[in-house]
Amino acid sequence: MKKYKITFFLALLAFVGCSDLEENPVGILAPESFFKTTADLQAAVNGSFAGMSTESYWGRKLTLTLLLRGDLADIGDQGTSGRRKEVNGFTMGDDNGMVSAFWPQSYAIIGTANQAISNAGLINDDEAKVNAVVAQAYFARAFTYYHLVRLFGDIPYIDFAVSDAADIAEISKTPENEVYEGIISDLEFAKQWLPDTQGSRALPSKATAAAYLASVYLTIADYPKAAAEAQFVINNESRFDLALESDFQDLFNADKTEGLREPLFTIDYVGQTRVNSYGQDYVAPVTGIRGDATHEYGEGWSVAVPSLKVYQNWDGKDYRKAVSLDTTATTKGGVVYPYTQFEDYSDAAVNRPHIAKYYRYAGLAGNNGRESSHNYITMRYAEVFLIAAEALNEVNGGSSEAVAYVNKLRERARMGSGSLYPMDVQDGLSQDALRETIINERAIELAFEFKRWYDIKRLKLGNEAFGPNGLEPQSNFDASRDYLLPLPGPELVRNPNLLPNNTGY
Template sequence: MKINIYKTLWCIGLVSLFAGCSDLEEKPVGILAPETFFRTTEDLQAAVNGSFAYMASEEYWGRKLTTALLLRGDLADIGDLGTSAMRVDVNNFEMNDANGMVASFWPRSYAIIGAANQAIAGAGQIDDEPEKVNAIAAQACFSRAFAYYHLVRMFGDIPYIDFAVSDVSDVDDISKTPEAEVYAKIIADLEFAKKWLPDEQPYRSLPSKATATAYLASVYLTLGEYRKAYDEAKFVIDNAGTFGLSLDADFQDLFNADKAPGLREPLFTIDFIGQNADGNLGTDYLASMTGIREDETGRAIGGGWTVAVPQLKVFEEWDEKDYRRAVSFDTIAVFNGETMPYTVFANFSDRGVNRPHIAKYYRYPGLAGSNGRQSSHNYIAMRYAEVLLIAAEALNEINPGSSEATGYLNRLRERARNRAGVLSAYPEDVPGGLSQDQFRDTVIRERRIELAFEFKRWYDIKRLRIGEEAFGPDGLEPQPNFDPARDYLFPLPGDELARNPNLQPNNPGY
């Protein structure tokens, strides 16, 4: 049975159970209404933790949302053509308003929002020090902003709900909020979070002041407000020591589930617990989705599913001397006890493909089950490297030729020259003296390489309006169905529009 937004919000408001994340260690609690449940800051934190717990679910970061973002970009394609049609349709720009991926991550998004709204409303019921209450409410504001930031980039105008729902009739006839207003509300939530969150948290799965600031920088970059994007990114950079942030020395460590607790680069992570998932909460299938079919390595007995695989051109155009290429791609696998190159993968499975596979999630999934399912990855949704990239891109738009902007890119390239402790000469530093256009091209390429397969590329294609280039005959992933008048937005779920005519019409072309 499909879950719609109203049923989801009703459940959040009345009988929701918030299952626990590994680091947050909250107990399942039933939310009846803010005025009856919230008595202490511990109650408030439990509700906030529930909002983050919903992110770590199969319908959201564990597969549906993230796989949709991977396939929508130009770095990954469908490998197994026998996979579900809903994935093929997302990849091939053949979606309709009944797409099953949207039907899964849409209600999960509003579950995240609903839990955050309950916490924000409940904060007003607690008699405690305002600073203490606001610091927890700020986490909820961040969670709400995080969910809406994904929704507005994917769908444009959307229903915006910022109150605790205790009666389903409260949202029976809700309308869409214009995209510009949604962004304004996201910014307001992030500003509140920036003001009240602490400099550091005990876990990177809880947002800090730096997390909120980095997302402000990202939002402003998306909106083309480059001065504000630079100012917010610079605030994080200037205070990196206070925030406990730095680039981790070995790029591979960022994608090794066992190394997650010691990393200093993440600003926000979505944590999975490995084999102990409760239903879809805590369940991660990304390693399986991207892993090599029939691979016999011990990390993922039985092999992956070869659903989202890199475009061969992406691999071939990436200089083999770049350590980030080795980290990002699996080019060998074990079949019948023998190590084989990617050029013969398809020989061992009628649904495999002769391409390198995405390695960032399949190589080191930590505590995981068969095929790498239910990993213990702490997925990095925002990291310090991206803050440097935002600062570099924004600064180039307001002050071309800046050595400061060049320096930010060169910090990433310097880290990339560390090949697991062995220093190399590649990639070389970005030279000075580039024109504004040349530097813009350089920083966008650097984002593509540094953040490859981290669910950022589709958003870059959209904000830069480069879909016709990316999906044209000479692009990384030629897609003849791409239509710039339609495909920069996903379709709103048709069943939602059928239930509530106020949400109509659907996005253009659907």
């Protein structure tokens, strides 16, 4: 699966997003000359997934934006680029270089999915077989729009194949609620037609679509539907070949993730392989420790580091803390030193524990951990339990079933060590108390997995998270502005129909 994702030639289609609309599409092939078999359709769908495994999307720009926007991660190396500091410190404008990279890449992914969806009718094959493949494209489109709508709110929504840039040159924004309707429709199609299991978790299954439906419904506060979709996955875990992994560390070991049962969807990198931006992965180095010689692929860059309170507030008896954070490093001479001395061994490091989930076991990787062989898990079974728990608590405050779901994760976190920590959640909590417990459990279980900002946004926790007593105080946070990012300024210049920009930009 990995290799053809990376090497798929994206220019095989008339592939146009919402960026550079005045330029002419390149590499245009007439659809009827390409879409002849189901295998051709699969190749087109693979192009969408290939577009995710790029530096401008999951390899750095989108993921680093999500890390820095939340309250679990902060800037470490103060010499890093200004665009990253702007995202982290809530000072960004509509010319921010992070957004201007992942915005057009998002629409490129969507554009490829639209080509597959629009041309599936050209395939003369069994309907169920064709739909099982095109359902992957529906999922890819929904996945990408789900990130966009949460980050930007009202956005251009394109659900057709673009063959002429003029067709979208004057497109307007679609209201947020209508974008969600499109996402739900796509995921429902995917859930209907995708198989129960796939040969690779880099391809979505029926359970993947249901899990994302549960997440979407949770985001829009439709709690009964969120609970129903999550429990559909949970109640059919054998059918979908799902399980919580016994060792939490395995989820972040590039040499092991491909064979695991907990992932529901992964974005795969080959390892030491890239074609232009495709396969270019910098998540490991941007989170690794500057000056550390522990790993043969070299030191990290100390760009995104945990907020110090994250480490201080996390009980060391929780195995997830040891997996999630690196607290020591090694010099080239073999001296092991603690995080309180990181600055002594590198001018650009910072005296804080560092994120360990991606740098520690990057697998086959190049210099500094670039071009890792990580299979990045975008949704895993543990999150489905948390979605079910949160939704059930909103439907029935203090739900015993919700408590049981949280305790499944806490049991795993004890790793059979005999420790009583993290202690089981007890029945009898109020709705508010159980809600707080579940949200805190999400922060711990999913720490640094690019989820926290979305939780802060949907629950409107910004004033608390970034206030004086929060995990990462940020005096510039403004709740009237900062729950949305700015649409890229150049897009608004090219197409005034996208005006006005989001409030405050």
